[in-house]
Amino acid sequence: MQVVTKNEMYAIDREAMQLGLHGEMLMENAGQAVTAKLISRLSKKNDRILVVIGKGNNGGDGFVIARMLKSYGYVTDVWLAVKKEDITGDAEKAMHVYERSGYEVNSIIEKGLKAFQSALANCTHVIDTLLGIGMKDPLRSPYKEMISLINAEKNKYIIAIDLPSGILANGGHFTEAIRADETIAIHHPKISAFTYPSRHYYGEVHVVNIGIPPLISERVNEKRYVWTAEKVMRTFPERSPTAHKGDHGKGLLIGGSKTMSGAIVMSAKAALRSGSGLLTIAIPEDVSIPVASEVIEAMYLPCASKDGQFSGELQQADDMQIEAIAVGPGMGRNEGSRNIIKQLLEKDVPLLIDADGLYHLAGMVDRLKARTAPTIVTPHEGEMARLLGISPKEVNTNRFQLSRKFAMTYSCYVVLKGPFTICTTPSGDQYINPTGNASLAKGGSGDVLTGIMLSLIMQHSSLQAAISNAVFVHGRVADELVAAKHSSIDVIASDLIHALPHVYRLITQHSL
CATH class of the missing domain: 3.40.1190.20 (Ribokinase)
Known part of the structure; x- marks a missing residue:
């Protein structure tokens, strides 16, 4: 298992896209791989899942995950931290596919924090795709408030995708961050999964493969591996x-x-x-x-x-x-x-x-x-x-x-x-x-x-x-x-x- 920095993961993604594995394909692969991991432990009868989504590629993964869960019959709601028009690039494409599949997107900007808090109170699982490895500034509204509300729900099982929102990929965080019970890392875990205090926020860590050829990862100059x-x-x-x-x-x-x-x-x-x-x-x-x-x-x-x-x-x-x-x-x-x-x-x-x-x-x-x-x-x-x-x-x-x-x-x-x-x-x-x-x-x-x-x-x-x-x-x-x-x-x-x-x-x- 290889461990990478933020810039190394970006470089791996770029090389994969140059190879012909375009961004929306990698996003679809990531969402599908995470969903396959999730459904082994979720119950269609008893679980109610809330997917929280930001405007970046991590949020795009969230749209794919939510779409797949709903298509498999799991009760799933989506809450967006920004306006729909703020979503761009591959994440926008993933959102359009989600909506064209007949599914609703709830925007916290339109419905407010109280409505989000009510939805949060009624769920059993929270899937966090608010922020990814691109985070570089302190948390802003409404991300800060959403994360605070999620962390306050002590009886919810929280699953972060790639890394907990608010955690920096290379270690550390600015203020508050999602305290996940479990984190599903995309293709490679990031350095912050193996340093403290960042690790406190990750919970149990799993990794899913999204189909990037190993040769690309091997070209990373600084080699880090988990000795299994x-x-x-x-x-x-x-x-x-x-x-x-x-x-x-x-x-x-x-x-x-x-x-x-x-x-x-x-x-x-x-x-x-x-x-x-x-x-x-x-x-x-x-x-x-x-x-x-x-x-x-x-x-x-x-x-x-x-x-x-x-x-x-x-x-x-x-x-x-x-x-x-x-x-x-x-x-x-x-x-x-x-x-x-x-x-x-x-x-x-x-x-x-x-x-x-x-x-x-x-x-x-x-x-x-x-x-x-x-x-x-x-x-x-x-x-x-x-x-x-x-x-x-x-x-x-x-x-x-x-x-x-x-x-x-x-x-x-x-x-x-x-x-x-x-x-x-x-x-x-x-x-x-x-x-x-x-x-x-x-x-x-x-x-x-x-x-x-x-x-x-x-x-x-x-x-x-x-x-x-x-x-x-x-x-x-x-x-x-x-x-x-x-x-x-x-x-x-x-x-x-x-x-x-x-x-x-x-x-x-x-x-x-």
């Missing part, structure tokens, strides 16, 4: 019956300190549960015994320590045949830990940097450009803000753009964590994770992800697939826990590790 369960199952490696432990990766996990020994324990257990063949944990010698007693399946590289943290040397690591390194969980922020990050940036081996490792990286990001082996950074919004020298609010406002720019500038993989985690490759391709919930907003969950990711990047032939699969698995485990016996309040990081086997079983059995 189907892609996870298709790309997940299968284990050979004759495999041995060396075939599944020799990983080095670096972290831990006197005050944060649990972080490295959780990362290690997650890595082992995710299939690491051989795992070595590098940890300050002051805390090596308690950690070793918690993770008995790993090997250990005790390092010189000072005050319970790394003193700055990573002994014997050069002599080990390591295939990937993860660093950061619980390692602390002293000068010794900073020196370890400097050393690791010079090693010709895939390197995953998380947590306190990112704290130290913020002062030396330019060193990433000189690396020849892949680098993966996994910041949350605050860590990304520190890497960029901006505020977390700026990061949240421009998650797609900023993570892409960082990945391409520093030739690294960026995993920008948060709702709909974005995984970006050094070439700028982006993969959006659909799994996860608020239960992950707790200390330790990121350490679990680090362990999963370290393990999978050693087992996959594609680094991008390994990273995206790790993020998907991490989120899916949280979803399974909340769906089964937990709430988003009580899940703790160690619960994620215990639930990993269930999700891996679903993957290996192709039953996600």
